Amino acid sequence: MANFSKTADSLETTLSEGRPQGRGWISLRVTLLALLLAPLTAYWTADQVVDVIFSLMIPPVIMTFVVAIINLGVRKISRRWALTEGELIIFYGMHTVLGAICAEWMNIVNPHIATYALYASSNSDYRNKILPYITTWLFVPYQDADKFKDYRDGGHGFHYFLTHLHLWWSYVLGWTLIVGLVGFAMLCINSLMRDEWTNREKLAFPIIQLPLAVVQMGAGRLPLWKNRYFTGAFLIMFAIDIINGFHQFYPNLPLINVRFIGDLQQLFPNPPFNAIGWTPIGIFPYMAVIGFFMPTDLLFSCIFFFFFRKALQVFTYAIGYTQSAGVFGGGGLVPSPPYFSEQSWGAFIGLFVMAIWVARGYLREVWQQILHGHPPGDRGVPHRVAFAGLVLSVVALCVIGVDIGIPLWMTFVTIVLFLIFSVALTRMRAQVGPPSHEMAFMGPNQMIVDFAGTQNLPEAGVSRMVNTFFFLNRIHRTHPMPHQLEAMKMGERARINQRALFIAILLAMVVGSILGHLIYIYRGYVWGAGDVGGDVSGTVSSFTTKHQPPNIVAILFVLIGFCVVLLLDFIRFQVPGFPFHPVGYALAMNFGLDYFWFGLLIVYLIKLFVEKYYGLKGHDKLHQVALGIILAEFCAETIWAVYSMTHNHFATYSVSINGRLGWNQ
Known part of the structure; x- marks a missing residue:
């Protein structure tokens, strides 16, 4: 292992001494540097959402890459x-x-703060079902709407934003408290489970491969550019994306399409096969090549269960049902056959149960350490402290919910269900590393409605619950908990003091929330703020006007999804080489795989060929090619994103699954 010199401002020890870096505190200089550059990352993520809608977000990778290049000098x-x-x-x-x-x-929380008051005159649901029940330290009341009209209309500059910022601080701090408590609960769970997932189960962590390569390059350990496979892949991919970018300015230049190629549904114009729905054929190289880091059986399972879901849609149509928005748990959260959202929920609960079962021995050790106060062996956060933090976070959120006016049971169930989902998603991402984990409108709201029905839910409680916790019920593409765990895993590789990293991550969550609010407020004063409350008001209206009992069929499909996961895991334990992994089923039952299934299929076939004929050496070369392709796409995307941000949001080319000109550009 390479040695690292001690810094002037840090108490870090060298790796060669075999001890965690640091004696309890992170280096002050890197913390200050991270905070100094934080507004750039925050603004980029808020302004160019197309660059952060997948597992490996572009802004933090590129910011780290730039710092690493400077660090080499x-x-x-x-x-x-x-x-x-x-x-x-x-x-x-x-x-x-x-x-x-x-x-x-x-992106969800901040625009909703003022939207109901500003657009109440044109929306009866805002006036009747939301504004009467809002909490005035989280949402702008209707009587204060005039103070925020300039925010709605836009056309102002940075100085105007600063002089009106006093109107927003109570809302910014209130939401930072709620978001911070949810994030802290997840961070405590990660601290408790880190050793199990990283060292005992030795999960693959495919998503961190490029960030690890970048930081090792910046530390002088990994000369990426000296590998011809990396360099060749980088230059070719970068050239393609630059050519495609210039095609937007000069249409006579060629376009090398590596994004959406077509729609498989067009090959099946007649029923029942046209019930496969929108099935895009897309390559998206940066997403596809992540498959080279994924375990082969998991890669196959994702592809297989994607087609299994499409077959279910055809079968459902053939027996007389029609496909509706409820298939994917749409905005109204109306369940309908074949109940994919319910199957997904059952699958994620099953994954959570299996994660607990696999870790049962470790959890017994953790519980003993909680009772007796034994610290972790690697100088991480003591389990007693992490457990107390988790409990206090949940209790604090319940207290806030009751203070807002949400029934205690609704707040508690919402938080617990979200944490169950978060644990399953985080372990899944560490295990599989899917390029994206988009779970459309899959949140606790769906389960509460399915199991409790809507006939006995109080309107005030429903309105407050949906408004307060809507950010826990959206798409989960940038769910923070996997990012926390991946940072911890990377820290283990470099033997960083985990307590210091815990504090750094906690600080980053608070700073991220505050910066995110400030940037969205600033964008409102400059560009104007549109009406964004349709999904929330639609959900509240659906819950409060359709008085329905518990949905027995939907509950049954939750149980089916749960049992499928347990059955697949049982068979895998009994039959070596069984190809179907339950994680593939859980991912495929929702919308996320649709964008990049074709790219994963290509990668899967290439991976099989290389592993069969070239073995481990060929596998290592594929890894270098993948790193080159991902970094090239990210660098090219940075150029076009910066141009867009500095040229009045000009719609430049994008490598993303959702382009600046539209999803198919």
């Missing part, structure tokens, strides 16, 4: 002043977590 002048690998990991960990907070969660 500093190392040539003075290693004493250069950042160590551990410090670069702290930088990446802080930026990926704050980016995750700034992305989907702030």
Whole structure:
């Protein structure tokens, strides 16, 4: 293992001494550097959402890459002043977590703060079902709407934003408290489960391969550019994306289409086979090549169960049912055959139960350490402290919910269900590393409605619950908990003091929430703020006007999804080489795989061929090719994103699954 020189401002020890870096506190300089550059990452994630709607977000990777390149130059002048690998990991960990907070969660939370008051005159649901029940320290009341009209209309500058920021601080701090408590609960769970998932089960963590390579390069350990497979893949992919970008400006230039190629549904115009629905054929190289890091059986399972879901749609249509928005748990959360959202929920609960079962021995050890106060062996956060933090976070959220006016049972069930889902998703991502884990509108609201019905739910409680916790019920593409665990895993690789990293991640969550709010408020004063409350008001209206009993069929499909996962896991344990993994089923029952299934199929076939004829050496070369392709796409996307941000949001080319010109550009 390479040695690292001690820094002037850090108490880190060298790796060669075999001890965790740091004596309890992270290096002050890298913390200050991460905070100094945090507004850039935050603004990028908020302004260019197309760059953060997949598992490996572009802004934190590129920010770390730039710092790593500069650090290489500093190392040539003075290693004493250069950042160590551990410090670069702290930088990446802080930026990926704050980016995750700034992305989907702030994109949902902040625009809703004022939208009901500003657009109440044109929306009766706002007036009748939301504004009467809002909490005034979380949402703008109707009587204060005039104070925020300039935010709605836009056309103002940075100075105007600063002079009106006092109107927003109570809302910013209130939401930061709620978001921070949810994030802290997840961080405590990760701290409790880290050793099990990283060292005992030895999960693959495919998503961290590029960030690890970047920080190792920046620390002088991994000369990426000297590998011809990496360099060749980078240059070819970068050239393709640059050519495609210039095609937007000069249409006479060629377009090398590596995004959406077509729609498989067009090959099946007649029923029942046209019930497969929108089935895009897309390559998306940066997403596809992540499959090279995924275990082969999991890669196969994702592809198989994607087609299994399409076959279910055809079968459902053939027996007389029609496909509706409820198939994927749409905005109204109306269950309908074949109950994919319910199957997904059952599958995730099954994955959670299996995760607990597999870790049962470890959890017994953890419980003893909680009771007797034994600290973790690697100087991580003591399990007693992490457990207390988890309990206090849940209790605090329940107290806030009751204070807002949400029935205690609704708040508690919402938080517990979300944490169950989060644990399953985090372990899944560490195990499989899917390029995206989009779970459309899959949240606790769905389960509460299915199991409790809507006939006995109080309107005030429903309105407050949906408004307060809507960010826990959206799409989960930038769910923060997997990013927290991945930062911890990277920290283990560099032997970073885990307590220090825990504090850094916690700080990043708070900073990410505050910066996210400020950036969205600023964007409102500059560009204007549209009406974004349709999904929330539609959900509230559906829950309060359709008085329905518990949905027995929907509950049955939750149980089916749960049993499928347990059955597949049981067979896998009994039959070596069984090809169907329950994680593939859980992922495929929702919408996320649709974008990149074709790219994964290509990668799967290439991977089989290389492993059969070239073995481990060929496998290693594929890894280098994958790293080159991903970094090339991210670098090219950075150029076009910066151009868009600095040229009045000009619709430039994008490598993303959702382009700036539309999903299919």
